[in-house]
Amino acid sequence: MTKRNSEGIVNHQKQRSYDTYNRVYKALYSMILHDEKINFYTVAKQAEVSRAYLYNHDAFAMMIETFSNLQKENESEDSLYEKFQQAEKRYVELQQEYEKVKNKYDAWCKGVDES
Numbered sequence: 001m002t003k004r005n006s007e008g009i010v011n012h013q014k015q016r017s018y019d020t021y022n023r024v025y026k027a028l029y030s031m032i033l034h035d036e037k038i039n040f041y042t043v044a045k046q047a048e049v050s051r052a053y054l055y056n057h058d059a060f061a062m063m064i065e066t067f068s069n070l071q072k073e074n075e076s077e078d079s080l081y082e083k084f085q086q087a088e089k090r091y092v093e094l095q096q097e098y099e100k101v102k103n104k105y106d107a108w109c110k111g112v113d114e115s
Contacts (some may be wrong), residue, residue: 027046
């Protein structure tokens with residue numbers, strides 16, 4: 001009986017694993033240097049891996065969560081104020097729309113009650 005030589009296959013798989021790990025690391029490093037938005041989706045897209053791969057590797061998951069949280073904390077006051085103004089504007093628009101609908105409903109109820 002002959003003994004199979006699977007060493008080449010094992011070495012090839014190890015090299016592929018190393019290449020994938022290295023590709024994710026380089027993508028993450030590049031995104032940090034260029035101050036790009038970091039989350040699981042963007043890193044997976046840039047590194048051309050699945051999000052499951054990132055979640056399954058604790059080191060990457062921890063790094064992505066850390067940098068994502070840091071980016072959220074470091075938002076400038078201007079951008080936060082702009083978001084607040086947009087939210088306030090949307091709130092006023094919704095209040096006006098609510099009043100219109102409420103007035104139509106009240107008018108409709110009066111019409112039904114008079115019948």
